[in-house]
Amino acid sequence: MDDNMHINDSDEVDFSYPEGFEKAAKSLDFLPDDETRRQILLALVTGMAMQ
Amino acid sequence: MNTEELKMAIGDLDEDKVQALLEELSESGAQTAAAALSACQEGMEIVGAKYESGEYFVADLIFAGDLMSDAAAVIKPLLAGEAQEPIGKMAICTVKGDIHDIGKNIVKALLEASGIEAIDLGVDVSPDSIVESVKKSGVKVLALSGVLTLAIDTMKQTISALDAAGLRSEVKVIIGGAAVTAEYCAYVGADAWSLSAAEGINICRNWLKGV
Amino acid sequence: MPKLAERGIGMDAQKKLLERKELFDNAIAFKRNKRVPMLSNFFTWKIYDAGYTAKEAIYDYAVMEDVVRQFIERYQFDAYFDLGTRNPMRVTNAFGAGRHYIDEENDTVLVDDHTILLRDEYSEYITGKNEWYWSKGFKRTAKPGLTIGELKNAVQEFLVFGQFSEKMSSMLSSEYGALRTASGYAMVPFENLFLTLRGMREASLDLRKSKAEIKECMDFMFETESLPMLEQSLALESNDTAADISCAFLGHSVLNTSQFEEFYWPYLKAIIDKASAAHKTIFIMCEATMLRFAEFFEDVPKGVLFVQLEQDDVFEFRKRLPNIAFTGGMPTNLLGFGTPEECIEYAKRLIGELGDGYAFGTDKMMSYRNDAKRENLIAVCDFVREYQI
Numbered sequence: 001m002d003d004n005m006h007i008n009d010s011d012e013v014d015f016s017y018p019e020g021f022e023k024a025a026k027s028l029d030f031l032p033d034d035e036t037r038r039q040i041l042l043a044l045v046t047g048m049a050m051q
Numbered sequence: 052m053n054t055e056e057l058k059m060a061i062g063d064l065d066e067d068k069v070q071a072l073l074e075e076l077s078e079s080g081a082q083t084a085a086a087a088l089s090a091c092q093e094g095m096e097i098v099g100a101k102y103e104s105g106e107y108f109v110a111d112l113i114f115a116g117d118l119m120s121d122a123a124a125v126i127k128p129l130l131a132g133e134a135q136e137p138i139g140k141m142a143i144c145t146v147k148g149d150i151h152d153i154g155k156n157i158v159k160a161l162l163e164a165s166g167i168e169a170i171d172l173g174v175d176v177s178p179d180s181i182v183e184s185v186k187k188s189g190v191k192v193l194a195l196s197g198v199l200t201l202a203i204d205t206m207k208q209t210i211s212a213l214d215a216a217g218l219r220s221e222v223k224v225i226i227g228g229a230a231v232t233a234e235y236c237a238y239v240g241a242d243a244w245s246l247s248a249a250e251g252i253n254i255c256r257n258w259l260k261g262v
Numbered sequence: 263m264p265k266l267a268e269r270g271i272g273m274d275a276q277k278k279l280l281e282r283k284e285l286f287d288n289a290i291a292f293k294r295n296k297r298v299p300m301l302s303n304f305f306t307w308k309i310y311d312a313g314y315t316a317k318e319a320i321y322d323y324a325v326m327e328d329v330v331r332q333f334i335e336r337y338q339f340d341a342y343f344d345l346g347t348r349n350p351m352r353v354t355n356a357f358g359a360g361r362h363y364i365d366e367e368n369d370t371v372l373v374d375d376h377t378i379l380l381r382d383e384y385s386e387y388i389t390g391k392n393e394w395y396w397s398k399g400f401k402r403t404a405k406p407g408l409t410i411g412e413l414k415n416a417v418q419e420f421l422v423f424g425q426f427s428e429k430m431s432s433m434l435s436s437e438y439g440a441l442r443t444a445s446g447y448a449m450v451p452f453e454n455l456f457l458t459l460r461g462m463r464e465a466s467l468d469l470r471k472s473k474a475e476i477k478e479c480m481d482f483m484f485e486t487e488s489l490p491m492l493e494q495s496l497a498l499e500s501n502d503t504a505a506d507i508s509c510a511f512l513g514h515s516v517l518n519t520s521q522f523e524e525f526y527w528p529y530l531k532a533i534i535d536k537a538s539a540a541h542k543t544i545f546i547m548c549e550a551t552m553l554r555f556a557e558f559f560e561d562v563p564k565g566v567l568f569v570q571l572e573q574d575d576v577f578e579f580r581k582r583l584p585n586i587a588f589t590g591g592m593p594t595n596l597l598g599f600g601t602p603e604e605c606i607e608y609a610k611r612l613i614g615e616l617g618d619g620y621a622f623g624t625d626k627m628m629s630y631r632n633d634a635k636r637e638n639l640i641a642v643c644d645f646v647r648e649y650q651i
Binding site for chain 1: 407421
Binding site: 064066105106107108109110111113114117147148150153199200201203204229232234235238 | 365368370372374375462463465466467469470471515516517518519521550554573593594595598599626629630631632633
């Protein structure tokens with residue numbers, strides 16, 4: 001994943017995998033690092049989203 | 052087509068066999084189609100008996116409802132005036148405030164399989180809408196379903212609304228669904244209650260036959 | 263996990279926690295208690311009791327905290343199943359509709375039976391679970407055209423919800439000296455299909471239409487999801503919970519006996535065996551009846567299971583399965599439509615006949631206004647708390 005890739009809040013979420021997932025995770029810039037971003041996003045997607 | 056085999060296949064919930072037998076039907080006449088429909092209905096009685104004996108449970112009834120609907124969709128266009136007279140007609144719905152429809156749909160499928168015309172009023176149906184439908188259709192039997200305890204109050208309101216409309220003495224009311232108990236039946240003022248689809252259908256059938 | 267005092271729990275609350283923990287330990291092990299412990303199975307009912315609408319409480323965590331505090335202070339149960347965290351709609355609404363929604367006219371929370379995993383996607387789930395979740399499962403639950411900004415907001419709501427859940431748990435133990443139900447979690451794979459991925463109707467059909475696929479998927483889920491979750495749970499301490507591990511028992515409600523034997527029991531038995539070997543207890547939240555499958559539970563060692571019963575006759579249950587401790591039995595129709603005296607009389611019978619191996623509780627999840635009257639619940643809770651066995 002290109003670290004310089006620009007992600008706008010108005011972009012639609014890309015549901016391709018792993019590219020779209022990585023891009024969405026990368027956008028979570030309020031989380032400390034990439035691994036945390038992936039884990040939190042995955043927790044949302046596999047847990048909360050299935051509620 | 053062997054109607055006995057069809058009956059047993061429905062009773063055994065053997066979808067592949069039911070489909071294979073129904074494929075043979077397309078070249079048959081209306082009389083054979085009528086016999087096939089009867090066989091399916093008898094097969095559903097086997098399903099009901101297996102439920103009563105504890106061999107089948109809810110997942111099986113959901114499956115049986117679909118199997119019967121699919122079979123009826125194949126058979127009914129072939130009947131051409133050979134349709135059987137229903138035992139009678141009644142209305143069924145899930146009452147206002149509740150949206151659970153799986154139990155209601157199982158009961159509806161079993162009612163139709165047992166030769167009763169079941170008018171499905173849907174889910175989340177208000178007392179006023181139910182009274183209107185009862186008036187319009189002239190049904191003498193009404194089944195109210197509810198899974199939430201909240202539904203108990205709506206059932207009571209529905210029966211009060213029937214009373215206020217002067218229909219209560221003409222219409223038998225049965226309540227069903229996970230929320231229902233003997234105590235709630237008394238509180239609601241219904242004529243009967245059941246947690247078992249098969250038992251509920253027997254009660255309705257007896258009412259419609261005037262037993 | 264730090265010891266109680268290190269977690270900021272004051273002496274009074276700490277004393278209460280220890281007493282309450284002992285009450286549940288004894289009840290689960292069928293040891294004599296001086297009084298019967300009380301477990302709250304109250305969910306959205308407490309919102310209405312506190313004078314709010316479902317919408318007001320569910321979307322505002324300060325209001326929900328007030329709801330939970332009022333409930334704890336008014337009824338003083340020893341353990342709580344729900345702390346206002348059951349319906350995280352702020353999170354689910356942030357990215358899509360979710361299955362739960364509020365019926366504003368009736369002021370209730372309803373849940374749809376819906377399908378996220380399609381019947382022909384079992385193998386996809388097995389071969390690339392995360393890919394399936396992202397590209398299919400999440401896509402289906404998210405609103406159409408979900409933007410990155412909305413997703414970021416949803417993740418932030420998710421984090422806020424996590425903080426709220428932690429705050430409520432900590433408040434319960436540190437301020438009120440009361441227990442949660444369990445610290446860990448175990449999952450029977452069929453529940454995952456029944457409750458979330460396939461839904462009640464489709465999961466029911468799969469048992470006949472896709473028997474091999476559903477079994478293969480459940481084996482996969484058990485190995486890759488249930489067992490790791492169980493191992494983690496077994497390692498947790500449970501000094502502020504009634505039991506060690508909680509386990510939902512809901513999907514059995516559609517199964518016939520042979521389906522239960524094939525698709526459900528092997529997994530649940532493995533969970534019970536592992537917990538038993540580790541000297542841990544399991545709180546089973548049972549919907550509908552358990553007695554229909556009594557024969558399977560006959561050999562479970564005493565002191566392992568603690569079941570929240572719903573539709574079973576509790577007196578019959580005690581005779582049929584004397585090895586299993588439980589809570590439940592207080593009829594909703596009495597709490598909702600009876601008098602305080604009738605409620606107390608019934609509670610006295612429950613305690614008198616069930617005694618050891620019993621924790622006081624209601625016969626269903628309390629969700630609606632008419633499930634209980636405040637004066638009935640106060641009367642019965644005050645009575646049970648003071649009643650010596």
